[in-house]
Every structure is written in structure tokens, then in C-alpha cells.
Amino acid sequence: MPALIAILGLIFPYFALIGLGYGTGRATPRPIEGLAWLQVFVVYLALPAMFFQLLSKTPVERLANPAFITATTLATFAIFLTIFSAGYARTRGDVPASTIQGLAAAYGNIGYMGPGLAIAAFGPEATVPVALIFCFDNTLHFVLAPLCMALGGRSGRSVPAMMAEVLTRIFTHPFILATIVGIGAALLGLHLPAPIDRLLTLLASAAAPCALFAMGVTLALRPLKRVPPELGYIVPAKLVLHPIVVYLFLAFAGPFDPVWVKVAVLLACLPVATNVFVIAQQYGVWVERASAAVLVTTLASVVTVTLALYLMSSGVLPADPFAH
Template sequence: MAEIAGLVLPFFGLIFLGYATARFVDHPGEAMGWMNTFIVYLALPALFFKLVSRTPVDELTRADFILTSVGTTYLVFALIFAVGLFLRRSTIAEATIQGFAGAYGNIGYMGPGLALLAFGEKAAVPVALIFCFENAAHFTVAPAMMAIGGGGKRKLSALLLGIARRIALHPFILSTFAGVAAAFLALEPPAPVQRLIDYLAQAAAPCALFAMGVTLALRPLKRIPAEIGYIVPAKLILHPVLMYLALSLGGTYDLIWMQTAVLLAALPTATNVFVIGHQYGVWQERASATILITTLLSVATVTGLLYLVRSGALPADLFP
């Protein structure tokens, strides 16, 4: 257990330091702009490129793994969406944000750092694949559902162009594709360039986690929505359990790939859910509350999951 604490406490400690700093140091929220720019456009893309470019090409083309992991995430999304729409009588737009709150984990800021700390560099490829394809799906589903619900006012052609642009030009996705190309062509950057990439990659996890803590502090908890009662267990418990079952049923995967996918599914609600809600003026405060509560509770649930993994209580395949 001491090993798990040594792994998890520094990780969540960085989030807490960001939170505490933002609470006690008086800076405007706009001050986070350049930090987020550095993380999204430089540090995390460098990390993805570095790790993916060193991966054998045959590991980068596991369509079965991609379909199973993304399909499981959207099974959770569909379940929460249906509960919101039919039981809570929410609008389509509100149910969509609720669905994302239950299925869209913090795989960008928290995922790479924690997975690499827990499982080593072999976790880089499943992290990159899940991130790229899940976010491509999120970038597509969010505006499409808002358009269906009446929250989007753009023409269909403009909507489709916007979706394609967000997918094609996202820094994480571009850097992953660049890493795939480098792996396929066996290209290695010159030593000075590689050193720069290494510096940026080393800064990715600490900066991302600190920034996440600051972001949570700048969105104080104003009220606890009733939907928390089913969204929180769906995100922190149901999502990883279904991911584990689906991958066990779907085929034979490397142990680290299986563990990485389950860990990413167990992460708390992504801050992007608030961004989507804010963009369309839907469920904003409640999305912020969901992010904060799932992040706090994930200290216990993620620690518990890592303990089960390290103790051998979770076999690589439930149905060998």
C-alpha cells in the first residue's frame, strides 16, 4: 500500500497545490491562459510524439482495442443521456452534458501522467489511441447533439467543417499522428531537437496537474445537483467496470493496455465538460460541481483501483 500511496499522493498533491495556490494567491483567471497554451500546444504534444514515435508500428493499428474502448465510453454516455432525458425530463442539450459528465474522463490532463507513472512507457500508446479517438468522437457528438437539441444555429456544412477542423487541428491528435509517421518511417529527430522534446515532455504532467487544480479553485462549488447521485458512480465506478468487462470479452490484449484503459475510464469528469456547457450555455454550474466532486472522490477510487491492479486482484482477462 505504501507503493500505491507513493504513486498517488504526489500526483493528486500537484492538483491540491494548484488548488491551494489559486485560493490563496490573488491572480485573475485570465492568468491561466498562457499556462494552458503551453500545456495544450507544446508540453503534452511533445510527450505524445516522444512516446508514440518509439512504438512498434503494429501496436499503433489495434482497431479492435479502439472500437471496444470508445464504444464502452459511449455506452456509459448513452445510459446517462437516457436517464437525464427520460427520467429527469431534461432537454436534449442538458442530457448531453450530463452524458459527457458521466463518460468524458480527464484523459488529457490526468491520463498521460498517471498512466505513465503507474505502468511505465508501455502505457503511452493506449493512452494516445484512447485520447485521439475518444476526443474525435466527443468533438463530433457534442455539436451534433446540440444542433439536434436546438442549441446549435450553424448550417450543416459549417457544422461539419467545424467538426473536421477541430479534429484535424487538435495539437494532441496532430502530435500523435506525427509520432505514428515517425515510427513508420523510423525517423529520429536530431539530438538538439530531441533534447527540446524531452524538456517539454518532462514538464507536461506537473504543469497539467497544477493547472487542473487552479481551474478547480476558480470554479467554486455553488450547489450540488441532484444528478450527482447517479453521474458520480457512473463515472468513477461503472465506467471502469464496463471497460474491464468489455476488453475481457472483446479479445486478448496486452496486460498494460488493459490496465491503462481501465485506469483512464476511472478518471474524474474532464474539465472540457464545463467548456462544452459554457459554449452552449447549458448545465454550466452543475458541470463545474460534477468536475470538482468527481475529482475529490477519485482520490479514493483511483487509489483503490491501483491497489487492485498492483495486488494482482484484477486478472488480465476475466474470460481466458
């Protein structure tokens, strides 16, 4: 029981910030466009500062772990493929709608919620696995979305144009750029002047509060009108099946540092990323239901994240189930 209370105390501020954003959004409604500059601050300044500052101080030898990258990325792809197939069967061949369903099950909120929660739960050692999972999972999603939409006839672009879009989205994403620059700084042993380092510290410390508050406001301004029946398999796939598959893939590919395994499982437990709604809006498909998936999984993740952290901290879920 003390362990459970400690975990609840750990995750409370993160979900409370979402709740504060939601409550504020409902009590003082403003146009959703008003969030634009806050989101720019989070995406282009605060979170990149966090990734750079932490990675630039990480020993280089810890950054190369192809087995970990392969296991976590393949696990995420397996979830996408499973739910994409379920959606394809349910919609009788609607590739665009099936793509959004697959993304809803596989694309967790690893940008806004992941770094702060993982570092709070497992310490600075969580930084490298968070950054690796973020980079490679996002690269996977950046490839899957336009590719599947092109196959479903929603892209309207040539193959070269589509590939150019994918590469541009990957190598111009602020988080990925910050990760690349941070790794470069670690390789070169670069130490920034104290005033710049303090500036980055200020930016990094603002990342989680601003991101989670903005997320809560966004949910408030997109009220749930109905619960789509597809959430009956998307929600358990995202919050239960995804972490189980990640855990099993790492168990077979490992052993890995226990902190890395715990971080990967925790990130897989996170709710649907708001980017899934953005992608749905971009292609004009499954928009309202994508918004519902974000809201419902965010609410339900309070339980699943708490349970996952409890199982890992109590030793019920060992980092290496095959260890003797």
C-alpha cells in the same frame, strides 16, 4: 498493505499537484484569465511533445489494434448513452442538458491526468494505449457534442457547417496532430537530432506538473456553491460504472496485452475532464453543475483511482478474466 502504500506513493504527486494548484488559487486569487498562457503551453507544446516523443519511438506494429480501439470507444459511448438517457428522462426532454450530463459521465481527464499517471503506473508500455484511447475518445466527444446540441436546437448551424466544425476540431487538436505526426515518424523510422530530442524531453517533463497545477487553480477559481442532485448518478457512473464497462468490453473483445487493459481501466477511472465545463460554457447550458461535476469527481477519484490500481496490481482484477 505494502502494495497499497506503494500505490498511494505513486498517485500522491499527481493529486498533490492539483491540491497545490487549488490551495494557491484560494490563497492568492487572480483572474482565471491569468491561466491562459499556462494552458496554451500545456495544450500546444508540453503534452504534444510527450505524445510525439513516445509514439515516434514505438514499433509500428503495436499501433494497429482495431479491436482495442473499438472496445474502449464503444464502452465510452455506452456510458454516454446511459447517462444521456437518464438525464433526458429527468429533464423531460432537455437534450442540451442531457448531453452535458452524458459527457460528464463519459469524458474523463485523459489529457491532463492520463498520460503521466498511466506511464508512472505501468511504464513506457502505457504510451500507445493512452494515445489511442485519447484520440478516439476525443473524436467521439467532438462528434457527440455538436451533434446533440444541434438536435436540441442549441447549435444554430447547418449540417455542413456542423460537420466542418467537427472535422476541424478533430484534425487541428494539438494532441491528435502530435499523435498523427508521431505515428508518421515511427513509420518512417525518423530520428530527430539530439538537441531537438532534448528540447522535446524538457517540454514533455513539464506537461504533467503544469497541467495538474493549472487544473487545481481552475477548480479553486470556480468554487462549489451547491451539489447538484444529478451528481448522485453521474459520479458513480464516471468513477465506477465507466471502468467496469471498459473492463468487461475488453474482456469480451480480447485477450489484450495486460498493460493495455490496465491502462484502459485506469483512464476510465479518471474524473470529469475540464473540457466538459468548457463545452457547457460554449453552449450556455448546465455550466455551474458541470463545474461541480469536475470538482466532486476529482476529489472522489483519489479513492477510486487508488482502489483500481490496488485491485489490478494485486491480481484481484485480472487483465483477462476468462483466462484459464
